[in-house]
Amino acid sequence: MYIPPLLFALATAPAIAAPTCPAPLHAGASDLGLASFREDDRVGGAAIDVLRELARRTNCPLDISWYPRARLWAEYAGGRINLTASSARSAERDRLGQFVPFVTTHFELVLSRRVTGSYKSLAEFVAHGSARLNLVRGILYTPEVEAEVARLRQQGRVEVVNDFDIAFRKMASKRAEATLAPMTIYSRYLQSAGLQEQVSVMPVTESAPVLAGAYLSRNGFTPAARKVFAESLLAMVTDGTVARIYGKYVGEANGRALVSDHARAIISAYQPLP
Structure with a gap:
């Protein structure tokens, strides 16, 4: 698989310095099965592990709050959270933040x-x-x-x-x-x-595989911070980290099918904000 030089460099680079961090880095999570779940008052899941690894690579403390799915987007629109994971893309959500894909999904x-x-x-x-x-x-x-x-x-x-x-x-x-x-x-x-x-x-033939990923708030991140977070997350796609994380929950073959098989499409779909 072809890896763009910039993403290859990010995949092997040390953690980004803390000044790029939003204050605070506040993620919202909701019930999405093995992607995100709440158990014994702890939030876990494949998408949550992706966010935690992203926070580690950017050297930013991460706070995660749990919401019903519809309320999560109301909280996001109100500026009370600035990061989501495992979200499908829509024009309405694009008005609020920057979409960074890292996985595929279908119903x-x-x-x-x-x-x-x-x-x-x-x-x-x-x-x-x-x-x-x-x-x-x-x-x-x-x-x-x-x-x-x-x-x-x-x-x-x-x-x-x-x-x-x-x-x-x-x-x-x-x-x-x-x-x-x-x-x-x-x-x-x-x-x-x-x-x-x-x-x-x-099967639901009407549900073709679509990209899902993180939304980085327009107001919660500076343009420079959004760029760092987006490129760090895409580097996790190219170096196989996201597929390995999902594989722990759904099996290695399914993890590859959700991420690695679509890695080129995931990377190509990323559109930096001006």
Whole structure:
């Protein structure tokens, strides 16, 4: 894989001096399965480990707060946090910060086996199914998925919940029939809720792999600090650190599939702010 000279230099450079740090470096996290979770009052997960390694490389103290997904973006817009991780890109979020991709993601349909039917796309589920879909507030989907969700809403088959933990607990207690989730999310909850034998995971062809990553606040970072953080994070993609971190949670092969297989696209998608 080709590594741009600047990123190669950053990958081998010592930690950046503390004067580049925002004051404070305050990250927001929310329920995203193995990417970010809260356990015994500690926030963990692959995306959180990426942020902690980024803080170590930039020599900046890091504070992490936990929020419901929709509230996280309200806190970000209000300037109370200046860094997020494992976020999909949108025009609204771009107005608030700089997107730095470091991983890919896509959604699949998690369907209770109490519901009959097998589907090869979300469109088939909409046209031929009857189950209700639980969606998490504040999660972004591709336009193709949104179009099918709109059809489900017209049929009265959508329920909105605050986080994935609620969606999967509802499935475990037979109060929900289906949800959309990436592998990094459903793999955690199928195990913790004992759902492995009770659900089927089906493809959502409308959900092509998309980039996810960090958002660096426009107001919380100086342009120079944003540049240092962005280049340090991209260096973690090129030197294999992000893939290794994700591999600890989802297995080495899945870690490579989420990061290394798309590294060139991840790096090429980075757009420095003027």
